[in-house]
Amino acid sequence: MNANGLQWEQQIEKSRMSNQQLEFCQYFTLSYIYENEPESFLGRCRLIQNGNIYIYLDRRSKNYKQLSQSVSLLWHFPLSKEIYQIKAQQNSLLDNIEHHWSLIDKEEKKGFHTKFPDQILDQIAEKQLTDVEKFNMQDKNNLSENFKVITISPYDVIQIKQTMPQVIADSRTKFESIFRPYKEEQKIHYYFKENQWFSNQII
Incomplete structure (x- = not known):
């Protein structure tokens, strides 16, 4: 059937809200192929808007340099017992970069100016700074x-949704709870076809 709006986006936002006390639920595993070999890293969701998921990367990092256009995401929400398997296309945003820069704190901004990703020792990074980079370090708010x-x-x-377990009282005098196993999982498939979104229930 035809999905009204971006139902997958609404469902993920609902899952994020249900798991917001768990910081790691803002992260997902992002996988891609580089030189015919699988690669992956943890990506942090910064924003979901208008059918796009936004993440921030350092252009000096291995992940940014190697990232292919086709990517896959695996996103787990333990409190609501949900998993999302996502196939997507990625692109670098060219407009409105300043807005996203304003959303991160000063400490994170400092990392884009000074620390070299994929290197352990800050001393190594400091030695490789150019004169321009050293000048920009004077004001970490500079983009x-x-x-x-x-x-x-x-x-x-x-x-993928797992039904929450049932807890019932037995017939003994003293109340005790009995754990009932999870019911069969439920799978809902959202897919983009002929310029519109559709959804159907697999299980």
Whole structure:
């Protein structure tokens, strides 16, 4: 059937709200292929808007340099017993970068100016700074050229839900709870076809 609006986006936002006390639920595993080999890293969701998931990367990092256009996401929400399997296309955002830069705190901005990703010792990074980078370090609020906004545009989303366990009282005099196993999982498939979104229930 035809999905009204971006139902997958609404469902993920609902899952994020249900798991907001768990900081790691803002992260997902992002996988891609580089030189015919699978690669992956943890990506942090900064924003979901208009059918796009936004993450921030440093242009000097291995992940940014190697990232392919086609990516896959695996996103787990333990409190609501949900998993999302997402296929998507990624692109670097070219407009409105300043807005995203304003959303991160000073300490994170400092990292884009000074710290070199994929290196352990800060001393190594300091030795490799150019004169221009050293000048920019004087004001960490300056937009760093290393700051890149990546838009992830899903075209296929599978939402897996596990029914919450049943807890019932037995017939003994003293109340005790009995754990009932999870029921069969429910899968909902959202997919983009012929310029519109559709959804159907697999299980």
